[in-house]
Amino acid sequence: MKTYIYIIATFLILVLISSCEKNADIDIPDNEPQLVVAAFISPQDDTISLKVSMSHPIYYSSGSVQLNYDEVTAVVSSGGINHNLTFDNQRLTFFSDKVQFNTGDNLKLDVSYRGEKVTSECTIITEPVYDFEYLGSETKTYKDGYSEGIHKFKITCNNGNDINYYRLNSNFYMHNYWYSNYYESDLYEFAKGETRTIEIRGDHDLQADSMRVYIINCDEHYYLYHKNLGNSYEKGPFTEPIIMYNNVEGGLGIFSSYNMQLEKYEINK
Amino acid sequence: MKYIITIIILFLGLSAFSQAKDITISGYVREKASDELLIGVNIYIKGTQIGTISNSYGFYSLSIPVQEAKIVFSYVGYEPIIMAQTFDKDSVINVYLESNTDLSEVEVYGDRDEKIADKAVMSVVSVPVKQVRDIPALLGEKDVFKVLQLMPGIRGGSEASSGLYVRGGGPDQNLVILDDAVVYNAMHLFGFFSVFNGDAIKSIELYKGGFPARFGGRLSSVIDMSLKDGNRKEFGGEASIGLLSSRLLLEGPIIKNKSSFIISGRRSYVDVLAAPIIASMEDGGSTAGYYFYDLNAKANYEISDKDKLYLSGYFGRDKFYSHDSWEDQSSDAILFWENATGTFRWNHQFSNKLFSNTSFVFSNYQFVIDLEEEDGDDFSHLRYKSGIRDLGIKTDLTWVPNNKHYIRYGGAITNHLFTPSAIVYEQKGFDTELNAKELNSIETSAYIEDEWRAFDRFKVNMGLRLSNFNYNAKSYFDLEPRILASYMLTDLLSIKASYAQMSQYVHLLTSTGIGLPTDLWVPSTDRVGPQKSKQFALGMAKDFEDPNFSLSVEAYYKTMTDIISYKEGASFMMVGDPTSSEEFNYEDAVTIGKGYSTGIEVLLQRKFGKLTGWIGYTLSLTKYQFDELNNGKEFFPRHDRRHDFSIVGIYKLNEKITLSATWIYGTGDAVSLAKSTYTAYGHSPSGVGSSYSGQGLSHFSSYHTNHYGEKNSFRMAAYHRLDVGAQFKKKLKKGRERVIEVSLYNAYSRQNPFYYYTGYDHNTKQTVLKQVSLFPILPGVSYYLKF
Structure with missing residues (x-):
């Protein structure tokens, strides 16, 4: 009888905790590296600072994707004037100085890298009143x-x-x-x-x-992006995932004004 | 709108009183062997469309316009009774139907028995309790909710979960009623089993649309269950032994033909079986285990022909426990959640046309964590508790003025006491109470509805429900119109349409898709208002005479507003964090949005014959939109399922052997999966959070972030599973019966995904998506004895 009980108990425990895992046999979401950009433009600044990086696909990749900054072209244009951004090795940032933007100016960002091209637009916002x-x-x-x-x-x-x-x-x-x-x-x-x-x-x-x-x-771009960013760190296994705001066409990131x-x-x- | 409602009520009132004097036949319908009151028995005059059904307490009232009539009493599984006689005055006729245990031999009588075409209801799922017992189940554990999941328009949560998602609604939008008492968090073992095993259940009806006005309080479904009353003639019982749990049911008369009782219990015994193993592994210093049990009990007393009293209750508990001790130290941890309901009911028959039921209702759910540690002279004790307690009274009246109207009206008032989280911490020389906040609210409602046979072939059920909710100084009030029309094109074919508005004043905070005890009920407040829905449905019902099939096809469109969801990054762990030093309002963790669901449901069903069962198919689409989720864009909720197919077959091979099988298929759940990772740069206006902190310089701050694309844009693999079972029955002496059941859950061992995670494949040396499946093929064996 004792043996019988042990057999049943062992079986039940095995059943309850039994779970098997395998590589998922389904289509993985698109998995190509994408350009990531971030710039926050203010009329009080006389510089444009732009961060450029690449996203790292999670599945079936064998390491991070390194960006060769020398091959990146970044341009911010407004009112027919193009500002070509150059790379600062110390700050790992693309920038352009001696710029001046005014409230209501429409800005366009173009970044290209090895045939990949991303764009975004924003308008310089008014001062807080x-x-x-x-x-x-x-x-x-x-x-x-x-x-x-x-x-x-x-x-x-x-x-x-x-x-x-x-x-x-x-x-x-x-x-x-x-x-x-x-x-x-x-x-x-x-x-x-x-x-x-x-x-x-x-x-x-x-x-x-x-x-x-x-x-x-x-x-609004700045606001929604930072709202997501404030929650982006993991808070536990049951939290809803953060869907990051993105206003960059063809890539990821943010181009906004404050x-x-x-x-x-x-x-x- | 108000004018239309007034005109309808006036018209109904005039119409109800303007009938010629009819003869009224009334009484109760009972099962002959046990005196059990029967719900939903068809009572009609043969050859006419005049008829009614027995109500939830077995009472019926039928007005007949002729003195000579053939009255038929029919109920599936029972021998029909035909009463052909002359009636010259109002009469009380109590009827006793005899069970025909072999459904294959049931002769379908006349043109009414279990026909769906002539019923003025739609979007209702009614599952015979006998079928619940015949359908194969996980580890042989019969589960009412899992049978409901096999019906079109209703789906479960994740693998083996008993959660219900009805027509695109969430698990919070289902009202589960047991003998008028609301059951909260009706789950055992983290949702793998519901608390209802069917032993003591007399009837189960699930409304997923076309809601009559008597029901309210949730957006998506009402699951109305009644406990059996107990055998008034003789003692008897049922016992069952399974792999996971055992059950025992006892019933019998307290005073013969006057009063009876029924008591049914179930307990799991994993802890008992595992205890010796754990003890031997830990040298007796530690114990740990888990068990659940539930208990249903009911007693009734017939004061007179016109007055009956019922007292019923349910109690169920899940408990995890562990104890560790070494030298002079010890630690004890207990985690349990429990449900308790109680209902005291008084049935009173004012006349042969007016019947009332008054219920006093109690319901309590609580989830408790208790941690205690001792180390020499020091000790610490932490107790965390959350829950909800209801106290209420409700009255329902049924008035049958004539054979054209069946009027129900009534009201209810319920006091909800919510305890989102209460924490008591004791330590040597220090004790404190944190967050012991109780939220008190009052919910009231009143309704009137009339099932009106406007013409022989045209029936309308129209009603209006008024609801009110008070929390602190905030008061919500809503008018909820309901209408359902049914027109019979032929004797066997009808078309139906319905519209229903629903309001929901209590919310369930849940984020996991499985039934965790931490799911938290909270009230509507001034910041988070009631959820509302509007649902249109259009359908047809067709009966086939030979073979005896019924086919229903329904299309629906449902909008939901002010629904709630956790904000991105939030979970129940924020609401009930025992270590939090701040008071946390649940409103801070949720966001308010809207959604819609649309679909077509097809159900081909056979309820009697050698082969019974159904084929169900649902094509549906559900989308939600929250300003604070998915950046304000629409998304599929996790439970959106494009295709859902189920086939259920029960075949009585002979008197001794019954074979059964179910196969289900469903589109995979919509989930969010990270596609890539990247560094997201934030703007740090003053250098906050960066190496430039305090220097007043704007700068970038960096965050490691996942890229998910759109919320829930990824589909898990499709879910499908075959369960098979066989029951071997044997009649024993003195009317006893034993059944041995063997079953296979997931017979072809399909590896259905339970969840995905990112893992590493050592063969390819790449990061891959891993799938975890829960249950492979699982055998089940149970032994059942009826005595």
Whole structure:
């Protein structure tokens, strides 16, 4: 009887945990390397910086695809003027200096490499128009004993579009030295005239005495791309995959514009 | 719209009262051997279109316009009764039908028995419980939900899952009702088995469209199940031993012909069988195991001919446990989830035309993790709990004013208490309670519906449901019109059309496609409103006389709005993270979108004869759109299935042997697979996150990213599987019967994909896509005894 029970138990355990694996016998999704580009254009900058790389196919590839930068051609054109970008070996970035773009300029990006060609377009966005008010700071202590500084601001968006895409970024300073960054989600959709109270965190040890807040009005491409990017790291086996925003025809990546203002505040604890 | 509804109600009211004086025949229909009330018995005047069916409590009321009539009582699997007599006044006739256990010998009586053409319903799946027992199952474990999955328009989740996806809707959109009580997370063993094995179930009906107004609260389906009442004449029972679990059912009279009970239990015993092995491997210092059990019980008491009381309940639990001990240290871990429902019902017959049922309903689901560690004098204890508890009352009235109208009306009020996550942490010298937030809400509804026989060949079921949901200061209110029309072109062919609006006020957060106990029920709030749907269906129903087949073809189009999904990068682990120091609102993890599903379903079915079963085919398309998923573009949800085919055959070779087989085929699930990886560069306005932090310089920050293409743009390999079974029956003395069943699940051992992952092939030295399959060919054996 005992033997019988053991046999059944072993069988059941084997059945319950039995699973077999094999190479999938199905059509794999298209698997060719693609050009990846990234550029964020601001009218406040006199340079264009462009990152170019190649994607690495996952299946049936035997290593990463190395890009020969010398064979890459990158051009940003606007109003009939072409800006040829050159490669900076130190920053591993294509760039062009002494450029000046204005609000409303339409820009086109063309990048080619060994017969592959990608294109994208964007329009220089207007500057952020807002009312900004520092409401003060407070310390929040959670039930598990963790404390952090929370700095509250009221911001009203006065840009003219029905939907405006804002990004708020900040640095904390102690005795005029950089101390820490604000890493949390910092992207907001504002309706015309909408006011929000925003909490900025990241002052972990409550030692910062001043902060800089970068207020950005960005285009929709910039906004959607960064929204995806903020979630892109794996958070567990059950999370929905991040489908990265892409506005590059023939390849992957982003070509977008932003317009930034800086506000500085002393922290009142 | 309001005016149209008012006019319809006024018209119905006038019409209901404007009939000439008829004679009303009413009563209950029971099974002769056990006194069990029978649901859905056809009662009609032979040679006319005048008829009715017994309701969920076996009650019927039929108005006859003539004094001499042949009244037929027929029900598949039972000998029909024909009552030819003269009626000169209203009469109470209680009818006892005799079971004909051999369906192959059933003589199809007259022109009504189990005909689908003349029924004013569509999009309803009704599975005889006897067929559930005959169909081969995984490890021999009979499962009501897995039989429903074989019907067109309904599909399961991943391999062997009991989850239901109905007409493009998610698993959150199914209302599972057992004796008026809602059952939440009705799954055992991570969804491999549903909690309903069919032993104690009397009837199962699944509505996937054309919803009558009496049902509401979910978008895609209503699964209405009733427990048996128990034999009022004699004691009896059933017992079954299988590879995974054993079952026992007992029933009998408490007071003969007045009161009865039924109790049915099941328990798995993997833990018991594995315990000696684990003990021998760990030298007795450790134990671990898993089991599930469920228990159904019901008792009834007939106070008088007009009043009956019922008390029924269900309790089921899955539990994982482990214990480790060494020297003066020990650790215990327990993870369990459990369902409990209770229903107290009072049937009252006001008159031979008016019947009521009032139910007091309780339902509770909870998921608990309990971790305890001891190390000398130190100890720590963490307890995490989530769940939902319902308390409610509902009243349903059936009024049959004449033979043209069958009116139902009623209302319900339910208090939902949600506990998304409650955590208690105790340590020596320190204890705290985190996130112990309970969300209290009230859901109310009222409805009226009328099945109106406008003409002999034309029936309409029209109704209106009003629903309301209150959570904190937020109140939602909705009007849900329902209409279904059926026109008989010939005695054996009808066309049908329906329209239904549905609202759903409670949401299920789920992201896995399998039935995890962590799936979380949450209420509509001011930020996340109710889900809504509108569904149109058009169909035909055709009966064939010889052989006795029925064919239904339906096309549907369903829109869903305000449906919810986890945001990209979010999962239940964010909602219920016991280590989180912040209060987390589920609204932060979800996004709101819309979707549509359209399809054609074909069902060719034979319910009696030597060979019974069905062939089902579904051609469908489902798409969702969320502003925050797939960059706002439409995508196929994982459960979108273009083709779904099933064939079920049960053949009674003779009185002793029954053979059965099912074969299913379905298009592969839509999933997202990473095609490539790349470095995505983000803009760092102040150098945040880069080596330029704090220098006020705009810069690039880099992220290692996967490229998936469009969401769910990849199709898994098609799913197909053959199951076969054979039952060997033997009549024993004193009316006993034993059945030995052998079955093969996945008879040709098809390696269906459970999931894919990226792996490495050492032969080709390349990264490849690997497929993991769950169940190869699996034999099942069970022994069943009826006594």
